[in-house]
Amino acid sequence: MNKYLIIIFFLLFLNLSQAQDSLAVAQDTVATKWNQKDILVDSSAIEKRAFAKNYQQKYKDSDFVYERQAAEINAWERFKQWLITQILNLFRLGDPKTAITILKVLAGIVILVVIYLITKALINKEGQWIFGANSNKKKINYNDIEKNIHLVDFEKLIQESLKEDRKRLCIRYYYLWLLKVMAENRLIEWHVDKTNSDYLYELQSKPLKEEFTYLSYLYNYIWYGEFDMDEKSFQNAQNRFKNALKSFGNE
Incomplete structure (x- = not known):
């Protein structure tokens, strides 16, 4: 029985030795390939550059200003924006420019009506100006x-x-x-x-x-x-x- 155990241990030791030898050979192969790889080296000359004089002035233009404080909107502007929004919703428009055009037309009509009413008020029933010569x-x-x-x-x-x-x-x-x-x-x-x-x-x-x-x-x-x-x-x-x-x- 002891004889068989000695044979088994011997075979296991032999297999282990062969595996270690195979691993060492593989490592040597990888190292050889890595050493043979070409390594590129940048040999170009480095050019030293400097900022232009007063270069900061160029970036003070409005095109480079990314932070702007929103202008304060007065009551009249807010009213116009509200009217434009109402027109957009009323006529189901998608373009604010069309709403602005409609708003201008309506404003013109209102002005004409006001002028007509004022003229009507200043003329009496006989077709004469109340401030005219016959007043x-x-x-x-x-x-x-x-x-x-x-x-x-x-x-x-x-x-x-x-x-x-x-x-x-x-x-x-x-x-x-x-x-x-x-x-x-x-x-x-x-x-x-x-x-x-x-x-x-x-x-x-x-x-x-x-x-x-x-x-x-x-x-x-x-x-x-x-x-x-x-x-x-x-x-x-x-x-x-x-x-x-x-x-x-x-x-």
């Missing part, structure tokens, strides 16, 4: 006339208006004069708060209804519509009212 003429309180039509001499007022070439005002006086005649002949019950439709409903005669309907239309068109009449148009309207005053006065 010193005697002003007539139209409300007082309407409240007291039974006491007003409309024929005198019409003659005075004709001298001043205020044709539209003449037509207004003719219409109020017609209401006065209708009330005096008990065709209507006059009241300052009544409308033309109220008076039309009170009239019983069909011909008078038709005539009053046309004269009401004529009056509204000329007075409230600020229709600029020439001499021929005024004469036609005046003659129509004069005939109506006779017709309604004879009822």
Whole structure:
């Protein structure tokens, strides 16, 4: 038995020795290959460089400034940005430039409307500037006339208006004069708060209804519509009212 153990140990020792010899040979082979590898050496000359004089000035340009303090936005700029945002959302736009264009168009429209309203306010119903040469003429309180039509001499007022070439005002006086005649002949019950439709409903005669309907239309068109009449148009309207005053006065 001891003989067999000695043989086994001998074989194991032999195998171990062979393995160590193989490892040593492998290491020698790798070292040989590493020593044979070419090693590149940079033999070029090193050039010494220096910074240009005052080189810092070059980098003070705005293109090299990467840290900027945000400009403070005033209330007007914030309002414009808010409007642009609203337009972008309203029209579902993606380009702010388009929103700015729309904003400019809207601003132009607003300016035109304001100019129109200011001009409208500075011109009276007779088409004259309130600060013009005719502003010193005697002003007539139209409300007082309407409240007291039974006491007003409309024929005198019409003659005075004709001298001043205020044709539209003449037509207004003719219409109020017609209401006065209708009330005096008990065709209507006059009241300052009544409308033309109220008076039309009170009239019983069909011909008078038709005539009053046309004269009401004529009056509204000329007075409230600020229709600029020439001499021929005024004469036609005046003659129509004069005939109506006779017709309604004879009822």
